[in-house]
């Protein structure tokens with residue numbers, strides 16, 4: 001009898017714990033400070049970062065000169081978001097995604113990517129898996145935060161080289 005009660009209690013607690021953790025994951029959302037249009041202002045270690053990725057000098061100069069604008073906002077449906085990477089070369093528009101849910105879309109390279117956005121510990125992450133690349137070299141994660149100057153900070157890391165790029169919020173006119 002006693003064992004049965006214990007087992008039941010255990011099951012109930014396990015159920016509660018599970019429900020709690022599921023609700024916490026569901027409750028997660030991107031804070032409004034991330035919403036807006038942000039224009040690339042300056043970079044730190046970007047050349048070293050690209051170089052370590054094997055990008056040649058000429059291409060690096062082109063990539064460094066390219067203007068980049070990020071647009072982050074809410075989607076049409078509840079719990080959905082829109083994200084855009086606007087550049088002189090190509091625009092990538094990802095609309096209507098949810099946090100933690102992977103979707104397939106075209107990357108900047110014009111190829112299919114599996115993309116997942118997440119929001120954990122004050123950081124928005126954008127993970128890309130390039131589907132037609134070998135598994136040891138197909139993942140890229142972009143980390144975004146808003147700093148004390150209200151700028152969007154993008155952090156990328158490769159082979160212990162950390163690169164940061166700052167985007168200034170474009171004020172609505």
Ligand SMILES: *[C@@H]1O[C@H](CO)[C@@H](O)[C@H](O)[C@H]1NC(C)=O
Pocket residue numbers: 063066067068085086087088089090092107108126142
């Ligand atoms: C956004 O565009 C820039 C400039 O072309 C590019 O370097 C960067 O990888 C793009 N970011 C994403 C997440 O596609």
Ligand SMILES: *[C@@H]1O[C@H](CO)[C@@H](O)[C@H](O)[C@H]1NC(C)=O
Pocket residue numbers: 053054133137
């Ligand atoms: C890794 O993938 C990138 C992007 O496709 C490519 O430019 C680079 O040459 C690859 N590096 C290696 C070591 O395969």
